[in-house]
Structure formats: C-alpha cells, structure tokens
Amino acid sequence: MSVLSFLDRDHTIAPPGYSRWLVPPAALAVHLCIGQAYSLSVFSLPLSKLIGIKEYVPGQDWDLTTTVWIFNIAFVFLGLSAALFGKWLERVGPRKAMFVSALCFCGGFMISALGVYLHIIWLLYLGSGVLGGIGLGLGYISPVSTLIKWFPDRPGMATGMAIMGFGGGALIGSPLADNLMKFYATPTSVGVLQTFVTMGIIYFILMMFGVFTVRVPAADWKPEGYTPPVKQGNAMITSASVTADEAIKTPQFYLLWLVLFLNVTAGIGILAQASPLIQEMFPGRVTAAAAAGFVGLLSLFNLVGRFFWSSLSDIIGRKYTYMVYLGLGCALYALVPSLGSAGNLVLFVVTFCVILSMYGGGFATIPAYLRDMFGTHQVGAIHGRLLTAWSAAAIAGPSIVTYLRDYQIKSLGVAPKDAYSTAIYIMAGLLVIGFISNLLVRPVDRSHYYKGETAPNVPPEPETARVQQGATV
Amino acid sequence: MENTNIKKTSAATIAIAWLVVTIPLLYGIYYTALKALALFQ
Numbered sequence: 322m323s324v325l326s327f328l329d330r331d332h333t334i335a336p337p338g339y340s341r342w343l344v345p346p347a348a349l350a351v352h353l354c355i356g357q358a359y360s361l362s363v364f365s366l367p368l369s370k371l372i373g374i375k376e377y378v379p380g381q382d383w384d385l386t387t388t389v390w391i392f393n394i395a396f397v398f399l400g401l402s403a404a405l406f407g408k409w410l411e412r413v414g415p416r417k418a419m420f421v422s423a424l425c426f427c428g429g430f431m432i433s434a435l436g437v438y439l440h441i442i443w444l445l446y447l448g449s450g451v452l453g454g455i456g457l458g459l460g461y462i463s464p465v466s467t468l469i470k471w472f473p474d475r476p477g478m479a480t481g482m483a484i485m486g487f488g489g490g491a492l493i494g495s496p497l498a499d500n501l502m503k504f505y506a507t508p509t510s511v512g513v514l515q516t517f518v519t520m521g522i523i524y525f526i527l528m529m530f531g532v533f534t535v536r537v538p539a540a541d542w543k544p545e546g547y548t549p550p551v552k553q554g555n556a557m558i559t560s561a562s563v564t565a566d567e568a569i570k571t572p573q574f575y576l577l578w579l580v581l582f583l584n585v586t587a588g589i590g591i592l593a594q595a596s597p598l599i600q601e602m603f604p605g606r607v608t609a610a611a612a613a614g615f616v617g618l619l620s621l622f623n624l625v626g627r628f629f630w631s632s633l634s635d636i637i638g639r640k641y642t643y644m645v646y647l648g649l650g651c652a653l654y655a656l657v658p659s660l661g662s663a664g665n666l667v668l669f670v671v672t673f674c675v676i677l678s679m680y681g682g683g684f685a686t687i688p689a690y691l692r693d694m695f696g697t698h699q700v701g702a703i704h705g706r707l708l709t710a711w712s713a714a715a716i717a718g719p720s721i722v723t724y725l726r727d728y729q730i731k732s733l734g735v736a737p738k739d740a741y742s743t744a745i746y747i748m749a750g751l752l753v754i755g756f757i758s759n760l761l762v763r764p765v766d767r768s769h770y771y772k773g774e775t776a777p778n779v780p781p782e783p784e785t786a787r788v789q790q791g792a793t794v
Numbered sequence: 795m796e797n798t799n800i801k802k803t804s805a806a807t808i809a810i811a812w813l814v815v816t817i818p819l820l821y822g823i824y825y826t827a828l829k830a831l832a833l834f835q
Contacts, residue, residue: 616829617827617833
C-alpha cells in the first residue's frame with residue numbers, strides 16, 4: 322500500500338456522524354492561502370530593489386515591467402490548470418488535489434526564494450508563476466464539487482464561503498508579506514527571500530489542515546430532512562448530470578462562459594485601476610492614502626459580496642441573481658461618470674462598493690449555476706474549464722480601461738478627470754451583452770445527459786434523467 | 795433501526811476548525827479596514 326494512500330478518494334469518504342460543517346473550513350483553508358495571488362503586487366517594489374536595497378539600480382535590478390510577468394503567468398496557469406486537471410480532480414477526489422495544490426503553490430514560494438537568492442528572474446516565473454499558478458488553479462476548483470455534494474440544499478452559500486476565502490486571501494497576503502518583509506529587512510537585504518520561505522511554510526501548514534480535514538460524503542448520504550430538487554419543480558435545476566466533455570458541447574456552457582467573462586472584465590478593469598481612477602476623477606479631493614483606502618474598501622465589499630450574493634442565489638435562483646449582477650451593474654456603471662462630474666464622492670464610493678460586491682458575487686455563484694445546469698457529477702471539472710473566462714478577463718479588463726484612458730488623454734486631449742468615461746460606458750455595454758447571454762440560458766437538452774454508471778460517491782440519480790417542469794428562472 | 799454507535803463530530807471540533815480559518819481572515823479584514831479608514835479621514 323502506498324504511503325500516500327491516505328490521499329485517495331476511498332480514504333476520504335466521511336464516516337457516519339461526520340459533520341458537513343467541517344468541510345467549509347477545509348475549503349477556506351486552501352482558498353485563504355491561494356488568494357494570496359491577488360496580492361503578489363506587494364512584492365513588486367521590493368523585488369525591484371534586491372541589489373540597490375534603498376533604490377532601484379538600472380541595468381542590475383529587475384524593473385516593474387519584468388516582475389509584473391510573475392502575476393500574469395500565474396493567472397494564465399490558473400486558468401490552464403483548472404481547465405486541464407478538472408477531470409483528474411473528479412477522479413482522485415479533493416484531498417489529493419488539495420495536496421498537489423499545496424505542493425505546487427508552496428513549492429513555488431521556495432523556488433522563487435531560490436530565484437531571489439541567485440537573482441534569476443526565470444526562477445520566479447517558474448516558481449510563483451507556473452508552479453504557483455498550477456497550485457492556484459487546482460486549489461481553486463478542489464473543494465467546489467465536494468461542497469456542492471455536502472450542501473445540496475444550499476450550494477450557493479457553500480461554494481460562496483470557499484470562494485469568499487479567495488478574496489480573503491488577498492486581504493491576508495498583503496499585510497502578512499508587508500509585516501514579514503519589515504521584520505526580515507536588514508541594511509543589506511529587503512527581506513523578500515526570507516518572506517517567501519516563511520510564507521511558503523505558513524501556507525503549507527494551513528493548506529495541510531484543509532487536506533486532512535476534507536471528506537467526501539458517502540454515496541447514500543443526504544442532509545437530514547433534505548428533499549431532493551426532483552420534488553421542488555424548478556426547470557432551471559437539473560436532476561440529471563452532464564460530463565465535462567459533453568458540457569462544452571452545449572450552448573449553456575458558452576453562455577455562462579460569456580456571462581462570467583463579461584462580469585469579471587467589467588469588475589477587474591476597474592479594480593485594477595481603482596486608485597488612479599478615484600484620484601483623477603476627484604482631483605485635489607482624494608489623496609494617495611485615501612485612494613489606497615478606497616481600494617481596501619472595494620476589497621472588503623468584494624469579499625462580503627461573495628458570501629452575500631451566492632447565499633441569496635439559493636433563495637431567488639441563479640438566473641435572477643445574475644440578472645441583478647448584470648442589470649444593476651450596468652445601471653450603476655452608467656451612473657458613475659455623472660457622479661464624477663457632479664463631484665458626489667460619497668455616492669461614487671457607494672456605487673463602486675455595490676459594483677465590486679457583485680463582481681465577487683459573480684465568481685462565487687457560478688459553481689452553483691453550473692451545478693443547476695449540469696448536475697453534480699463533474700461540476701468541478703466543468704467549473705475548471707469555465708475559469709478560462711477569468712484568465713481572459715484578467716487580461717481584457719485592465720487592458721480596456723488603461724488603453725482607453727491613455728488614448729483619450731494622449732490622442733484626444735481629454736482631461737484626466739473625464740478620461741475614464743468612455744471605458745466605463747463600454748463596461749456598462751459589456752454588462753448588457755452579459756445580461757442578454759444570461760437571459761438566453763435555458764435547461765440543457767436531455768440528449769447531453771450522462772447515461773453511464775453513477776460516479777463514485779455521487780448519490781444515484783432518478784431513473785429517468787430529466788429536468789423538472791415549473792418555474793423558468 | 796437507527797445505529798446508536800455513530801460517533802458524531804463534536805461541537806468543539808467544529809468550533810476549532812472554524813477558528814483556524816477565522817483568525818487569519820479577521821487579521822486580513824482588520825488590516826484592510828484600517829487602510830480603508832484613510833478614505834474617511
């Protein structure tokens with residue numbers, strides 16, 4: 322028997338009496354760690370002063386355009402690994418996937434530390450970029466289908482909690498790295514190397530807590546008093562299952578891909594530029610420190626929105642929830658330039674807080690939407706493939722906002738205060754397309770349903786795979 | 795017949811598990827909230 326057999330799916334089946342409320346902390350432990358990726362920029366400046374220590378030395382130190390690629394590579398590999406390893410995850414179970422995620426993510430820190438020691442940027446690209454990105458992708462999708470199976474009565478809330486952890490990871494990663502670098506800094510070192518090693522160890526311990534805590538439910542398990550959706554009469558919640566390979570042949574997959582892509586593009590475009598945006602739209606009124614506060618506030622709403630909106634989706638339904646994200650989001654975006662012109666800072670901030678809460682909500686609600694459409698059989702793998710939308714949006718969103726801002730200022734001579742209006746109206750337009758895409762989502766045609774044997778640890782489906790009749794949304 | 799030998803997860807175990815993840819999360823929220831306060835000063 323292999324030493325690592327404790328990682329196998331068969332060894333992670335929960336015994337009778339195991340509380341499902343242990344699974345969300347296991348998922349959160351992983352997401353709180355990998356969410357650190359959002360705060361990678363905290364290392365940008367210190368990495369550009371590894372030789373100069375006090376200041377950047379041209380020709381010797383890495384410049385910011387060199388180090389920013391670590392972030393870009395990580396997010397590309399996040400999407401790729403989530404898409405490629407989703408089916409493997411469904412086969413081996415969440416524990417092994419979380420373990421591999423921890424090895425990649427934390428090993429990435431160690432390789433990056435070596436890269437800092439040797440001052441070889443490619444080792445950072447490999448460590449925090451490639452390996453870290455694979456750890457991110459695997460870790461992100463690992464607990465999703467498990468949570469959905471443990472919480473068939475509240476899938477939105479369950480996955481929302483985990484994905485809220487990813488937002489929380491960004492809040493933790495930044496001050497943790499900052500404090501560690503201050504602690505390790507000496508007159509001859511900026512403390513990045515030691516910080517990478519320390520964070521790698523801390524995150525590995527926390528991720529191992531998740532690895533050893535997570536369990537999958539037994540095949541015949543269901544929550545006490547739970548009535549399966551077959552009796553609830555909602556056409557948008559299937560009782561059948563669709564495999565990941567089959568899901569990508571359905572229009573629903575591409576409509577939801579578009580919905581996620583457009584919602585994330587709009588949100589991430591603004592989030593990436595939030596600090597200069599508020600300073601330039603309110604010149605003389607918002608200082609750099611206050612702008613940093615604005616970014617912090619948006620991060621908090623991004624976090625809270627993940628839990629709030631995904632929990633609400635369990636009550637009002639996934640389609641209605643996305644109608645709110647995209648419809649209300651569009652209206653609020655359209656309002657922003659007017660609020661800027663009117664100088665109404667308070668309403669401006671409130672508007673963006675709501676927008677960013679829905680941006681986070683979009684991430685957190687999509688696994689439950691996929692479960693409603695494609696069933697639980699391979700929802701983790703389908704979610705992984707859908708996350709390529711995130712990678713694409715991470716490039717598209719900030720590019721649209723920065724390109725249009727620069728073009729308006731440099732080519733059209735528009736004042737910086739008004740240079741964001743076009744980009745913001747375009748974001749509102751993208752949300753309209755997203756709204757229409759969401760409206761077009763209908764139940765999956767039964768010709769796509771999985772007709773093979775029931776997957777391990779998945780409760781048996783009703784004899785005739787079918788969607789329920791009744792409500793259309 | 796219900797199996798009376800089932801060992802249920804204790805409330806303390808669940809509370810500890812949640813503490814393990816809540817403490818770091820609160821650490822992050824605290825620092826972010828401190829930063830966000832600058833917007834209102």
